Amino acid sequence: MSKKRFNVLAEKNPTPRQLGIYMAAFLAVVMLIAMSFLFLISGGELEWWHIGLMTVLIFGTAYGINIVALERFIYRRVKLIYKTIHNMKTPKGAKAKKMNMGRHLIDEVEEEVTNWAKERDKEIENLKKLEAYRRDFLGNVSHELKTPIFNVQGYIETLIESKLEDETINLPYLVRAAKNVERLSTITQDLDMIAQLESEDLHLDVQRFDIHELAMEIFDEMSITALERHIQFSFKQGCDKSFHVKADRERIRQVFVNLITNSVKYGKVNGNTKVGFYEMDDKHLLIEISDDGYGIEEKHLPRLFERFYRVDKSRSREQGGSGLGLAIVKHIIEAHKQTVTVRSTLNVGSTFGFTLEKA
Numbered sequence: 001m002s003k004k005r006f007n008v009l010a011e012k013n014p015t016p017r018q019l020g021i022y023m024a025a026f027l028a029v030v031m032l033i034a035m036s037f038l039f040l041i042s043g044g045e046l047e048w049w050h051i052g053l054m055t056v057l058i059f060g061t062a063y064g065i066n067i068v069a070l071e072r073f074i075y076r077r078v079k080l081i082y083k084t085i086h087n088m089k090t091p092k093g094a095k096a097k098k099m100n101m102g103r104h105l106i107d108e109v110e111e112e113v114t115n116w117a118k119e120r121d122k123e124i125e126n127l128k129k130l131e132a133y134r135r136d137f138l139g140n141v142s143h144e145l146k147t148p149i150f151n152v153q154g155y156i157e158t159l160i161e162s163k164l165e166d167e168t169i170n171l172p173y174l175v176r177a178a179k180n181v182e183r184l185s186t187i188t189q190d191l192d193m194i195a196q197l198e199s200e201d202l203h204l205d206v207q208r209f210d211i212h213e214l215a216m217e218i219f220d221e222m223s224i225t226a227l228e229r230h231i232q233f234s235f236k237q238g239c240d241k242s243f244h245v246k247a248d249r250e251r252i253r254q255v256f257v258n259l260i261t262n263s264v265k266y267g268k269v270n271g272n273t274k275v276g277f278y279e280m281d282d283k284h285l286l287i288e289i290s291d292d293g294y295g296i297e298e299k300h301l302p303r304l305f306e307r308f309y310r311v312d313k314s315r316s317r318e319q320g321g322s323g324l325g326l327a328i329v330k331h332i333i334e335a336h337k338q339t340v341t342v343r344s345t346l347n348v349g350s351t352f353g354f355t356l357e358k359a
């Protein structure tokens with residue numbers, strides 16, 4: 001409450017002690033008048049009915065002034081509290097709740113204020129979390145962008161200083177600069193994708209398609225990358241056939257690309273990447289992508305799908321990773337209301353799995 005508002009309130013409303021004095025004084029005056037009146041009409045000789053009338057009169061007056069005083073005293077303050085709460089809680093223009101003096105007013109107000117305060121607490125907690133998260137995210141993004149930008153800057157400055165006369169560095173530095181620019185491009189593309197996936201109106205273009213066929217397309221697209229590390233793509237036994245699912249094909253393509261890229265990047269040279277399909281129940285198909293690569297220590301697994309989380313930073317950077325691939329995978333699968341999991345053993349390999357609705 002602002003100070004000004006409080007002062008206005010203090011002027012209008014007496015303190016409980018003042019209120020007590022006013023009420024008592026008022027009652028005393030009324031009784032004095034009534035008694036004088038009684039004394040007059042009875043001519044000094046009180047009868048039983050005089051006392052009865054007196055009792056009724058005192059009761060009525062006391063009740064009346066109590067109610068009026070309480071209403072003025074409590075009602076005004078409580079109404080202000082209500083207004084303060086309801087102004088924030090209800091849409092503009094909504095009326096403050098009406099007071100009913102016949103009910104347990106204070107209890108009701110107390111309960112409402114407590115609930116209101118709890119809600120506020122929760123909101124503040126959430127806002128704090130969001131704020132911390134936003135700070136982290138911004139920090140991570142600028143950190144990720146800084147390295148490649150500095151690298152490109154360095155290579156270009158060196159080339160300028162040498163006036164392109166040093167044949168031994170011209171091409172290698174240009175190639176390295178280009179690699180870093182590519183990394184920048186990957187990061188911004190992935191950030192863009194995350195922003196898109198997080199936007200409120202994420203639209204899924206759900207359709208029925210053969211996921212085995214999609215996997216084959218991706219094997220094909222990525223065969224050159226796989227060749228660099230001599231990694232073989234194949235299907236698990238009994239899985240080299242059609243499996244129909246209901247999902248957004250383009251988004252699931254992104255999931256496959258990210259998971260298979262990882263299996264190649266973090267797979268051992270001459271290794272294998274295998275895709276398997278398993279019918280879970282009447283409704284779900286489990287899709288697994290396994291490699292026999294470096295594997296991941298168990299302690300990293302719970303955080304693996306977080307943005308920018310990397311187990312082996314230097315290897316990931318060297319391979320052009322943004323640290324966002326698995327965060328994107330998780331987003332897409334969760335948008336489909338499905339789940340994604342990982343199993344891994346260090347130096348044995350990793351298996352990433354996700355479910356989809358069968359069609």
Ligand SMILES: Nc1ncnc2c1ncn2[C@@H]1O[C@H](COP(=O)(O)OP(=O)(O)O)[C@@H](O)[C@H]1O
Pocket residue numbers: 258262263266267291293294295296304309310311312313316317320321322323324325326327350
């Ligand atoms: N198949 C895998 N084998 C081993 N480690 C993996 C595998 N897939 C992901 N990782 C680890 O998880 C981290 C996060 O993966 P990701 O989100 O795709 O980011 P990026 O590949 O850009 O580093 C990687 O940096 C890597 O350390």
Ligand SMILES: [Mg+2]
Pocket residue numbers: 258261262321322323324325326
């Ligand atoms: Mg990746």
